[in-house]
Amino acid sequence: MTPVAIAHRLSAVPEYLFTSLAEKRRVLESAGKKIIDLSIGDPDLPTPQIIINRLKEAVDNPEHHRYPQGKGSEEFRSATARFYRRRFGVELDPETEVMAVVGTKEGLAHLPLALINPGEYALVPDPAYPVYRTAVCLAGGVVVALPLLAENDFLPDLKALSDTILKRTKLLFLNYPNNPTGAIATQAFYQEVCELARRYNFIICQDNAYADIYCGDEPPMSILAIEGAKEVAVEFYSLSKTFNMTGWRVGAIVGNPEVLSALAKLKSNIDSGLFSAIQSAAATALDSYELLHPQILNAYKERREIFLPALKEIGWHVNSASATFYCWAKYPDSRSSFDVCNELLDKCGIIASPGAGFGDFGEGYVRFSLTAPTHTIKQSAEILISTFTKQKTLYHSSP
Ligand SMILES: Cc1ncc(COP(=O)(O)O)c(C=O)c1O
Known part of the structure:
Protein backbone atom coordinates (compact mmCIF):
# COMPACT_ATOMS: atom_id res chain seq x y z
CA MET A 1 0.00 0.00 0.00
CA THR A 47 -12.90 15.03 42.10
CA PRO A 48 -14.68 16.34 45.24
CA GLN A 49 -18.15 14.82 45.75
CA ILE A 50 -20.02 18.14 45.70
CA ILE A 51 -18.89 18.63 42.07
CA ILE A 52 -19.88 15.08 41.09
CA ASN A 53 -23.29 15.51 42.72
CA ARG A 54 -23.90 18.70 40.76
CA LEU A 55 -23.04 16.91 37.53
CA LYS A 56 -25.51 14.11 38.34
CA GLU A 57 -28.31 16.65 38.82
CA ALA A 58 -27.33 18.65 35.76
CA VAL A 59 -27.33 15.59 33.50
CA ASP A 60 -31.06 15.15 34.19
CA ASN A 61 -31.87 18.63 32.93
CA PRO A 62 -33.08 18.36 29.30
CA GLU A 63 -31.88 21.92 28.67
CA HIS A 64 -28.36 20.53 28.92
CA HIS A 65 -28.98 17.91 26.23
CA ARG A 66 -28.95 20.47 23.44
CA TYR A 67 -26.00 22.24 21.79
CA PRO A 68 -24.22 24.38 24.39
CA GLN A 69 -23.44 28.08 23.88
CA GLY A 70 -20.10 28.27 22.06
CA LYS A 71 -18.54 30.77 24.45
CA GLY A 72 -19.77 28.86 27.51
CA SER A 73 -22.92 28.96 29.60
CA GLU A 74 -23.90 32.11 31.44
CA GLU A 75 -23.75 30.03 34.65
CA PHE A 76 -20.10 29.04 34.08
CA ARG A 77 -18.95 32.46 32.87
CA SER A 78 -20.54 34.24 35.84
CA ALA A 79 -19.05 31.71 38.30
CA THR A 80 -15.61 32.30 36.70
CA ALA A 81 -16.02 36.08 37.06
CA ARG A 82 -17.07 35.70 40.72
CA PHE A 83 -14.10 33.39 41.33
CA TYR A 84 -11.63 35.81 39.74
CA ARG A 85 -12.95 38.63 41.95
CA ARG A 86 -12.62 36.56 45.17
CA ARG A 87 -9.41 34.73 44.38
CA PHE A 88 -7.40 37.28 42.39
CA GLY A 89 -9.14 40.62 43.02
CA VAL A 90 -9.76 40.89 39.25
CA GLU A 91 -13.03 42.23 37.78
CA LEU A 92 -14.22 40.49 34.61
CA ASP A 93 -17.25 41.08 32.42
CA PRO A 94 -18.74 37.57 32.03
CA GLU A 95 -20.19 38.54 28.63
CA THR A 96 -17.01 39.71 26.91
CA GLU A 97 -14.05 38.82 29.12
CA VAL A 98 -14.70 35.16 29.99
CA MET A 99 -15.03 32.17 27.68
CA ALA A 100 -15.15 28.42 28.34
CA VAL A 101 -12.61 26.08 26.72
CA VAL A 102 -12.59 22.31 26.37
CA GLY A 103 -9.71 22.06 28.83
CA THR A 104 -7.07 24.77 28.62
CA LYS A 105 -4.95 22.60 26.32
CA GLU A 106 -7.59 23.06 23.64
CA GLY A 107 -7.65 26.83 24.07
CA LEU A 108 -3.87 27.12 24.17
CA ALA A 109 -3.52 25.00 21.06
CA HIS A 110 -6.05 27.05 19.09
CA LEU A 111 -5.00 30.55 20.19
CA PRO A 112 -2.03 30.91 17.77
CA LEU A 113 -4.33 29.97 14.84
CA ALA A 114 -6.50 32.94 15.77
CA LEU A 115 -3.64 35.43 16.25
CA ILE A 116 -0.54 34.48 14.26
CA ASN A 117 0.06 34.89 10.53
CA PRO A 118 2.63 32.62 8.88
CA GLY A 119 6.14 33.94 9.57
CA GLU A 120 5.18 36.03 12.61
CA TYR A 121 7.02 35.42 15.85
CA ALA A 122 5.82 33.86 19.06
CA LEU A 123 8.02 33.95 22.16
CA VAL A 124 7.85 30.58 23.89
CA PRO A 125 9.55 29.67 27.19
CA ASP A 126 12.11 26.86 27.21
CA PRO A 127 11.61 24.55 29.09
CA ALA A 128 7.82 24.58 28.78
CA TYR A 129 4.61 22.65 28.42
CA PRO A 130 5.10 21.43 24.82
CA VAL A 131 1.70 22.61 23.51
CA TYR A 132 2.74 26.28 23.11
CA ARG A 133 5.52 25.39 20.69
CA THR A 134 3.51 22.89 18.65
CA ALA A 135 0.54 25.25 18.42
CA VAL A 136 2.74 28.03 17.03
CA CYS A 137 4.30 25.59 14.52
CA LEU A 138 0.86 24.41 13.38
CA ALA A 139 -0.17 28.03 12.82
CA GLY A 140 2.93 28.61 10.65
CA GLY A 141 4.49 30.97 13.17
CA VAL A 142 8.15 31.20 14.12
CA VAL A 143 9.07 30.04 17.62
CA VAL A 144 11.61 32.20 19.46
CA ALA A 145 12.77 30.40 22.58
CA LEU A 146 12.88 32.26 25.88
CA PRO A 147 15.37 30.41 28.09
CA LEU A 148 14.23 29.92 31.68
CA LEU A 149 17.39 29.71 33.76
CA ALA A 150 17.91 28.97 37.44
CA GLU A 151 20.06 32.11 37.82
CA ASN A 152 17.05 34.22 36.72
CA ASP A 153 14.64 32.34 39.00
CA PHE A 154 13.27 30.68 35.86
CA LEU A 155 11.85 33.97 34.57
CA PRO A 156 12.69 34.96 30.97
CA ASP A 157 15.27 37.71 30.58
CA LEU A 158 13.17 40.26 28.72
CA LYS A 159 16.08 42.67 28.40
CA ALA A 160 17.93 40.14 26.26
CA LEU A 161 15.27 40.40 23.51
CA SER A 162 16.35 42.52 20.57
CA ASP A 163 14.28 45.30 19.04
CA THR A 164 14.17 43.34 15.75
CA ILE A 165 12.62 40.30 17.44
CA LEU A 166 10.17 42.30 19.50
CA LYS A 167 8.92 44.22 16.45
CA ARG A 168 7.98 40.95 14.76
CA THR A 169 6.44 39.39 17.87
CA LYS A 170 2.71 38.80 17.90
CA LEU A 171 2.33 36.56 20.92
CA LEU A 172 4.24 35.76 24.12
CA PHE A 173 3.46 32.67 26.18
CA LEU A 174 4.02 32.69 29.93
CA ASN A 175 3.18 30.02 32.46
CA TYR A 176 3.42 30.82 36.16
CA PRO A 177 3.37 28.94 38.46
CA ASN A 178 5.58 27.19 35.97
CA ASN A 179 5.52 23.69 34.57
CA PRO A 180 8.11 22.18 34.74
CA THR A 181 10.31 24.43 36.93
CA GLY A 182 7.80 25.23 39.70
CA ALA A 183 8.77 28.92 39.60
CA ILE A 184 6.35 31.72 40.53
CA ALA A 185 6.28 35.11 38.77
CA THR A 186 6.58 38.33 40.72
CA GLN A 187 4.33 41.35 40.34
CA ALA A 188 7.34 43.36 39.11
CA PHE A 189 7.93 40.82 36.35
CA TYR A 190 4.30 40.93 35.21
CA GLN A 191 4.45 44.71 35.21
CA GLU A 192 7.59 44.71 33.08
CA VAL A 193 6.16 42.24 30.57
CA CYS A 194 2.88 44.20 30.25
CA GLU A 195 4.82 47.40 29.55
CA LEU A 196 6.85 45.61 26.89
CA ALA A 197 3.70 44.19 25.24
CA ARG A 198 2.16 47.67 25.14
CA ARG A 199 5.32 49.16 23.64
CA TYR A 200 5.68 46.49 20.94
CA ASN A 201 2.00 45.72 20.45
CA PHE A 202 1.92 41.99 21.12
CA ILE A 203 -0.42 39.80 23.14
CA ILE A 204 0.60 37.96 26.31
CA CYS A 205 -0.94 34.57 26.94
CA GLN A 206 -0.39 33.69 30.60
CA ASP A 207 -1.19 30.06 31.45
CA ASN A 208 -2.37 30.01 35.08
CA ALA A 209 -3.16 26.27 35.17
CA TYR A 210 -1.24 25.84 38.45
CA ALA A 211 -2.38 29.05 40.18
CA ASP A 212 -3.76 27.07 43.10
CA ILE A 213 -1.02 24.51 43.67
CA TYR A 214 1.64 26.19 45.79
CA CYS A 215 3.51 25.59 49.02
CA GLY A 216 4.21 29.11 50.35
CA ASP A 217 1.76 31.25 52.31
CA GLU A 218 1.21 33.72 49.48
CA PRO A 219 -1.13 32.47 46.71
CA PRO A 220 0.22 33.13 43.19
CA MET A 221 -1.40 36.09 41.42
CA SER A 222 -3.17 36.64 38.10
CA ILE A 223 -1.45 38.76 35.44
CA LEU A 224 -4.79 40.53 35.07
CA ALA A 225 -4.31 42.05 38.53
CA ILE A 226 -1.73 44.35 36.91
CA GLU A 227 -3.32 47.67 36.01
CA GLY A 228 -4.15 47.86 32.32
CA ALA A 229 -3.18 44.21 31.70
CA LYS A 230 -6.44 43.45 29.91
CA GLU A 231 -5.30 45.70 27.04
CA VAL A 232 -2.48 43.28 26.24
CA ALA A 233 -3.13 39.97 28.02
CA VAL A 234 -5.30 36.91 28.25
CA GLU A 235 -5.02 34.24 30.91
CA PHE A 236 -6.04 30.59 30.97
CA TYR A 237 -7.42 29.11 34.19
CA SER A 238 -7.82 25.34 34.37
CA LEU A 239 -10.08 23.42 36.73
CA SER A 240 -8.01 20.28 36.09
CA LYS A 241 -5.36 20.72 38.76
CA THR A 242 -7.19 22.87 41.36
CA PHE A 243 -10.16 20.50 41.65
CA ASN A 244 -8.71 17.15 40.42
CA MET A 245 -10.77 17.40 37.23
CA THR A 246 -8.33 16.51 34.44
CA GLY A 247 -10.80 14.06 32.89
CA TRP A 248 -13.66 16.57 32.77
CA ARG A 249 -12.02 18.85 30.19
CA VAL A 250 -13.03 22.26 31.40
CA GLY A 251 -11.23 25.58 31.74
CA ALA A 252 -11.57 29.25 30.89
CA ILE A 253 -9.81 31.97 28.95
CA VAL A 254 -10.23 35.42 30.48
CA GLY A 255 -9.04 38.93 29.66
CA ASN A 256 -8.74 40.94 26.43
CA PRO A 257 -12.20 40.88 24.74
CA GLU A 258 -10.85 41.19 21.18
CA VAL A 259 -8.63 38.15 21.62
CA LEU A 260 -11.52 36.19 23.14
CA SER A 261 -13.80 37.11 20.29
CA ALA A 262 -11.18 36.04 17.69
CA LEU A 263 -10.76 32.70 19.48
CA ALA A 264 -14.55 32.33 19.71
CA LYS A 265 -14.84 32.85 15.93
CA LEU A 266 -12.21 30.18 15.29
CA LYS A 267 -13.69 27.72 17.76
CA SER A 268 -17.22 28.17 16.42
CA ASN A 269 -15.88 26.58 13.23
CA ILE A 270 -14.16 23.73 15.04
CA ASP A 271 -16.10 22.65 18.15
CA SER A 272 -19.54 23.31 19.54
CA GLY A 273 -18.54 24.07 23.10
CA LEU A 274 -18.57 21.70 26.06
CA PHE A 275 -21.41 19.74 27.64
CA SER A 276 -23.49 22.25 29.64
CA ALA A 277 -23.86 19.79 32.54
CA ILE A 278 -20.05 19.79 32.94
CA GLN A 279 -20.07 23.59 32.90
CA SER A 280 -22.71 23.53 35.64
CA ALA A 281 -20.54 21.24 37.79
CA ALA A 282 -17.52 23.45 37.04
CA ALA A 283 -19.47 26.50 38.25
CA THR A 284 -20.15 24.63 41.51
CA ALA A 285 -16.43 23.84 41.80
CA LEU A 286 -15.47 27.51 41.41
CA ASP A 287 -18.17 28.63 43.85
CA SER A 288 -16.91 26.01 46.38
CA TYR A 289 -13.22 26.89 46.02
CA GLU A 290 -12.77 28.13 49.61
CA LEU A 291 -14.32 24.92 50.93
C1 LIG B 1 1.24 24.26 31.97
C2 LIG B 1 0.00 23.54 31.59
N1 LIG B 1 -0.97 24.21 31.00
C3 LIG B 1 -2.11 23.60 30.61
C4 LIG B 1 -2.29 22.25 30.83
C5 LIG B 1 -3.55 21.61 30.31
O1 LIG B 1 -4.52 21.50 31.28
P1 LIG B 1 -6.01 21.17 30.92
O2 LIG B 1 -6.34 19.90 31.62
O3 LIG B 1 -6.82 22.35 31.41
O4 LIG B 1 -6.14 21.03 29.44
C6 LIG B 1 -1.31 21.50 31.45
C7 LIG B 1 -1.48 20.06 31.69
O5 LIG B 1 -0.67 19.37 32.22
C8 LIG B 1 -0.12 22.16 31.85
O6 LIG B 1 0.87 21.51 32.44
Missing part, protein backbone atom coordinates in the same frame (compact mmCIF):
# COMPACT_ATOMS: atom_id res chain seq x y z
CA THR A 2 1.27 3.52 -0.75
CA PRO A 3 2.00 5.38 2.48
CA VAL A 4 -0.41 8.18 3.40
CA ALA A 5 1.06 11.60 2.65
CA ILE A 6 0.81 13.47 5.94
CA ALA A 7 0.46 17.28 5.73
CA HIS A 8 3.70 19.30 5.92
CA ARG A 9 2.33 21.32 8.83
CA LEU A 10 2.20 18.18 10.94
CA SER A 11 5.75 17.23 10.09
CA ALA A 12 6.83 20.57 11.62
CA VAL A 13 5.54 19.27 14.96
CA PRO A 14 8.25 17.58 17.03
CA GLU A 15 7.99 13.89 17.81
CA TYR A 16 6.75 12.84 21.22
CA LEU A 17 9.99 12.67 23.16
CA PHE A 18 8.99 10.19 25.82
CA THR A 19 8.23 7.33 23.43
CA SER A 20 11.39 5.37 24.26
CA LEU A 21 10.71 5.51 28.02
CA ALA A 22 7.10 4.45 27.47
CA GLU A 23 8.33 1.46 25.47
CA LYS A 24 10.82 0.51 28.17
CA ARG A 25 8.11 0.75 30.78
CA ARG A 26 5.92 -1.58 28.72
CA VAL A 27 8.71 -4.16 28.51
CA LEU A 28 9.44 -3.99 32.26
CA GLU A 29 5.77 -4.23 33.20
CA SER A 30 5.19 -7.19 30.91
CA ALA A 31 8.14 -8.88 32.68
CA GLY A 32 6.19 -8.41 35.95
CA LYS A 33 8.10 -5.41 37.35
CA LYS A 34 6.00 -2.90 39.32
CA ILE A 35 6.54 0.65 38.06
CA ILE A 36 5.83 3.84 40.00
CA ASP A 37 4.68 6.57 37.64
CA LEU A 38 5.79 10.05 38.66
CA SER A 39 5.95 11.34 35.10
CA ILE A 40 2.55 12.80 34.24
CA GLY A 41 0.79 15.65 36.05
CA ASP A 42 -2.54 13.91 36.43
CA PRO A 43 -3.89 14.15 40.03
CA ASP A 44 -4.56 10.77 41.65
CA LEU A 45 -7.09 12.26 44.09
CA PRO A 46 -10.76 12.07 43.11
CA LEU A 292 -12.42 22.46 48.73
CA HIS A 293 -9.03 24.01 48.15
CA PRO A 294 -7.27 23.68 51.56
CA GLN A 295 -7.56 19.89 51.61
CA ILE A 296 -6.23 19.48 48.08
CA LEU A 297 -3.34 21.84 48.75
CA ASN A 298 -2.40 20.11 52.01
CA ALA A 299 -2.07 16.74 50.26
CA TYR A 300 0.63 18.15 47.95
CA LYS A 301 2.39 19.97 50.79
CA GLU A 302 2.64 16.70 52.71
CA ARG A 303 4.03 14.89 49.66
CA ARG A 304 6.64 17.61 49.05
CA GLU A 305 7.78 17.33 52.64
CA ILE A 306 8.36 13.62 52.12
CA PHE A 307 9.92 13.71 48.66
CA LEU A 308 12.17 16.78 48.69
CA PRO A 309 14.39 15.65 51.58
CA ALA A 310 14.97 12.35 49.75
CA LEU A 311 16.18 14.18 46.64
CA LYS A 312 18.44 16.34 48.79
CA GLU A 313 19.80 13.28 50.55
CA ILE A 314 20.91 11.74 47.26
CA GLY A 315 22.62 15.01 46.28
CA TRP A 316 20.02 16.43 43.89
CA HIS A 317 18.99 20.08 44.06
CA VAL A 318 15.39 21.32 44.16
CA ASN A 319 14.13 24.82 44.83
CA SER A 320 12.07 24.18 47.97
CA ALA A 321 10.11 27.44 47.69
CA SER A 322 8.57 26.50 44.37
CA ALA A 323 4.94 25.87 43.39
CA THR A 324 2.98 23.32 41.29
CA PHE A 325 2.96 19.62 42.19
CA TYR A 326 6.21 19.03 40.32
CA CYS A 327 9.74 18.71 41.66
CA TRP A 328 12.19 20.11 39.13
CA ALA A 329 15.32 18.41 40.26
CA LYS A 330 18.89 19.02 39.14
CA TYR A 331 21.01 15.90 39.33
CA PRO A 332 24.65 16.20 40.30
CA ASP A 333 26.39 15.00 37.10
CA SER A 334 26.55 15.80 33.40
CA ARG A 335 24.64 12.86 31.92
CA SER A 336 21.64 13.49 29.67
CA SER A 337 18.27 13.64 31.40
CA PHE A 338 17.11 10.72 29.23
CA ASP A 339 20.00 8.60 30.55
CA VAL A 340 19.18 9.57 34.13
CA CYS A 341 15.49 8.70 33.63
CA ASN A 342 16.48 5.37 32.11
CA GLU A 343 18.57 4.68 35.19
CA LEU A 344 15.67 5.65 37.49
CA LEU A 345 13.45 3.24 35.64
CA ASP A 346 15.99 0.38 35.60
CA LYS A 347 17.25 0.67 39.17
CA CYS A 348 14.30 2.15 41.06
CA GLY A 349 11.29 1.25 38.94
CA ILE A 350 10.37 4.95 38.95
CA ILE A 351 9.30 6.68 35.78
CA ALA A 352 9.97 10.43 35.71
CA SER A 353 10.11 13.02 32.90
CA PRO A 354 13.49 13.93 31.40
CA GLY A 355 14.00 17.71 31.49
CA ALA A 356 15.11 17.78 27.85
CA GLY A 357 11.60 16.68 26.87
CA PHE A 358 10.45 20.22 27.79
CA GLY A 359 13.10 21.96 25.68
CA ASP A 360 16.87 22.31 25.31
CA PHE A 361 17.14 24.39 28.48
CA GLY A 362 15.51 21.59 30.47
CA GLU A 363 18.63 19.43 30.06
CA GLY A 364 20.30 18.58 33.36
CA TYR A 365 16.96 18.24 35.17
CA VAL A 366 14.36 15.58 35.85
CA ARG A 367 10.71 16.39 36.63
CA PHE A 368 8.90 14.30 39.24
CA SER A 369 5.14 14.72 39.55
CA LEU A 370 3.72 14.27 43.05
CA THR A 371 0.40 13.06 41.70
CA ALA A 372 0.65 9.55 43.13
CA PRO A 373 -0.81 8.50 46.51
CA THR A 374 1.17 9.72 49.54
CA HIS A 375 2.21 6.16 50.49
CA THR A 376 3.62 5.73 46.95
CA ILE A 377 5.55 9.00 47.28
CA LYS A 378 6.96 7.73 50.57
CA GLN A 379 7.92 4.43 48.95
CA SER A 380 9.60 6.27 46.05
CA ALA A 381 11.58 8.42 48.50
CA GLU A 382 12.79 5.28 50.30
CA ILE A 383 13.75 3.59 47.03
CA LEU A 384 15.72 6.64 45.87
CA ILE A 385 17.62 6.87 49.15
CA SER A 386 18.41 3.17 49.36
CA THR A 387 19.45 2.92 45.69
CA PHE A 388 21.59 6.04 45.42
CA THR A 389 23.18 6.22 48.85
CA LYS A 390 24.26 2.59 48.36
CA GLN A 391 25.65 3.57 44.96
CA LYS A 392 27.58 6.49 46.50
CA THR A 393 29.11 4.21 49.13
CA LEU A 394 30.05 1.81 46.38
CA TYR A 395 31.79 4.56 44.36
CA HIS A 396 33.58 5.92 47.41
CA SER A 397 34.89 2.54 48.50
CA SER A 398 36.18 1.61 45.04
CA PRO A 399 39.91 2.20 44.49
